[in-house]
Amino acid sequence: EDGRLRHHGRVDMTRSGLEGFGRSLRRTDEVVVEATGNAMAVVRVLSPYVGRVIVANPMQVKAIAHARIKTDKIDAGVLAQLHASGFLPEVWVPDERTERLRRLVARRNQVVRHRTRVKNEVHGILQAHLVPKCPHADLFNNRGRAWLERQVLPDDERAAIARHIREIDRLAEDLADLDRDIAREAIDD
Structure with missing residues (x-):
């Protein structure tokens, strides 16, 4: 004043x-x-x-x-x-619609980063036990998972991988929900 x-x-x-x-x-x-x-x-x-x-x-x-x-x-x-x-x-201060879309995109980014961390943990377990690189394009698709099941690993590591795979599947559901919400918000923009 x-x-x-x-x-x-x-x-x-x-x-x-x-x-x-x-x-x-x-x-x-x-x-x-x-x-x-x-x-x-x-x-x-x-x-x-x-x-x-x-x-x-x-x-x-x-x-x-x-x-x-x-x-x-x-x-x-x-x-x-x-x-x-x-x-x-x-x-610039966004309007409420833009702010909501930003939050959705930020949440999607967080889920993708979390999924990447979980996938890296699986790769780390495999490396720690000298398991060679997966011959398939994606370790986490059906063919990659079938290959993963055939690898020789200690029971505790196999259980950890199973938990990680369940988490990856859950995160895929979250991503699908977020993608749907983002598409709804952005379709008329």
Whole structure:
């Protein structure tokens, strides 16, 4: 206010805490938050109370403002000063539909990464027991699994592989569900 930073206090990062903070603001106020995992939720809660909620790009803010000491209070002051001076690097805030699609795609990516980790664990077991590379294109398709069944392995490792195969099959079901949801969201886009 009037070119000066005014400390407002800490805000509890819960829906009720943010709503209480929002009620203390004016419709003409603008709020700046850094893009973090919960930034879009903060935008949704505070938007009805203020003129605008701006999401700052944390990497660009970091490049602009070199602070030797980093605390939430100092970071908030830096964001306020950058916004007041017109140098705040903003992030585009998606609409709800785009945000939902982003979440679906992110979840799909997580499932794919998890499936890859599980498959790598199976490959690791095979390598640990000097089992040669599968001669089939995919160790996890029907032909690859039949080949895998014929390999000589200790019982505990065979049981671990069986658990991993069940997990891979479960993850395939999750991927199919996510692919269907993503297709529904994107078909008219």
